[in-house]
Amino acid sequence: MASRTKFDEVKTLHDIEERFETVQILNEEGKIVNDSLMPDLTDEQLQEMMRRMVYTRILDQRSISLNRQGRLGFYAPTAGQEASHFALEKEDFILPGYRDVPQLIWHGLPLEQAFLWSRGHVDGMKGIEKLNILPPQIIIGAQYVQTAGVALGIKKRGKKAVAVTYTGDGGSSQGDFYEGINFAGAFKAPAVFIVQNNQFAISTPRSVQTAAKTLAQKAVAAGIPGIVVDGMDPLSVYAAVKRARERALAGEGPSLIETICYRFGPHTMSGDDPTRYRTEDLDNEWARKDPLVRFRKFLEQKNLWSEEQENGTIEQAKEDIKAAIKKADNAPKQKVTDLISVMYEELPQTLKEQYEFYQAKESK
Template sequence: MLIDKFSPLEGKMLSIMDPEGNIIEKDLMPQLEDEKLLELYKMMLLTKVVDTKALQYQRQGRMLTYAPNRGQEAAQLGSIAATEERDWLVPAFRELGAWLYKGVSLEQIYLYWYGNEEGSKFPENINMLPVAVPIASQINHAAGLAMASRYKKEDAVTMAYVGDGGTSHGEFHEGMNFAAVFDAPLVVIIQNNQYAISVPRHVQTRTKTLAEKAVAYGIPGIQVDGNDIFAVYVAAKEAVERARRGEGPTLIEAVTYRLGPHTTSDDPTIYREDEEVEEWAKKDPILRFKKFLINKELWSVEQDEKEIEAYEELVNNTFKKVENSKEVPLEDIFAYQYETMTPNLVQQLEDYRQYLEGREK
């Protein structure tokens, strides 16, 4: 097992491809068809374009607060690509690549960030929970979902995501401990992007790695180069297969970096130096993967430019549809909380209706 070879307690981190696109662990390289490699790379490119345009739309006052993903594409796509269609995705709020790979439409994603509840209403064939903004709350949801899948004998694995700061929250501990005790088919990906808003990684915890927290729960944990899509994929694949065999959860720390702000309400220049960002930009996961594909003569700079141009046109056309979408019904803001509205939500809805009527008079 990779867990045995790359123990986080010994300071070992799994890396298969270096920043220049060279394979440094040939024995661990996943056997992916050329078609699959190109699919993953194109999805990374799409994620980048969707993310970049979303940031622009928000700055133009055309979208609500947005959480950028730039720099974390490999951590997201390398992990979700290791799952099957029947498996569940439980996100936080910075997993754009995983959402797209899972089949969530671009229109739905933009609707969510636009403030339309329709953006959280997924087709029944997409096994994904809505965005969870409360930090680490989704780990409890994921543990419960994984247990439910097992009870129903669905042979499904749940993959959940959390940030480095989220590992300092009580709900992270509760969810991981519960999943470990009951051998839930759960894989948790920590997107360690070095900052929880303005709080740096080393202030979050005294542990040398976040992966070693798995030891306390009695489950495997591994730290991987989160900008290396192959390292993330291999670790996630082993964890998913282990969970599907009924051997319980795995904790994976993907060491990456948030190149942009925490959200569009954040100014990262206040708490980190430009030099640090520039150093991490050299480890860009998309640039690394592109170098690998070009070296294998599967891709070219010209293809890259054409693909980006096509994605930009797709994104612009999609966002026009979103901007022309109908207003969100007032009831949706309250009705989407539970299957059946609770008495207090019914009262809140009525109170707000009366408030609006009074304001109009």
């Protein structure tokens, strides 16, 4: 019999992947299936979670309608991913992708500014330095590198806060993704990296993104914890983010969280047709896992949610959106000089010349 070598003692890929089973607290029927992981939330906090998810779903529906009317510019639908918006504090810094506008709104960004951002107006992100947010990143995965830097800055300043970022499963294939988690891990920067695995990077299925069984296991190479959670279960996502935040504040470094979810709509409203790469059966399968449906069942069983509360939230969302789009419509028309003036703290000579040229034209 051949003698054993050091290579025989190396952990197999299967051994590693077995550590990344999907964590679930609330199942599709609204039943708690893992009491030991249940976060300590008051009734009011549970109701607020539901209110935010309902509000966000209405915001998504109305934003799609506004886009089709030509009243919004770029828009990436969010329905199906509402469970990802919890367990953060105001002092935390959010670095979003383009599908993460709701997180910014719940962090304090006024609705009308979100609408202006969609239109490409400079006032869309005006004053965001007071909110601890960056504008939604259009370059896929670039926010991961930025998050590592922001988190290191938080650490160097001794602040009790974390930097939180999001990307999709497609974003985890980008070089910036690996550089960001590796840098943050090396310096134990207080970051929480979230991959919203909604199964498709535009039309590319997750199955051909990587040979890895999970995206969370990519954390192993960076020497940081990784976890897979049911991304349609608000309680699982809340518990995972809360724990990752606690680790970061305790100086233990960053974490990587993969949320298994599904986007019910197209990738963006810019011509994507999901019926070309997704089946009706697949859509129906995921519709049964809808985070709003299961959380509504859970709260109703505890007598914490009613049709009246839901309808009130829907009407409030519609009123807020109507008022916000009116404000956006009434915003001053953007000038070329407005755009140039915010590009650099100190304009280079070429832009100074352009600024002066357009300033002269605009003054006529």
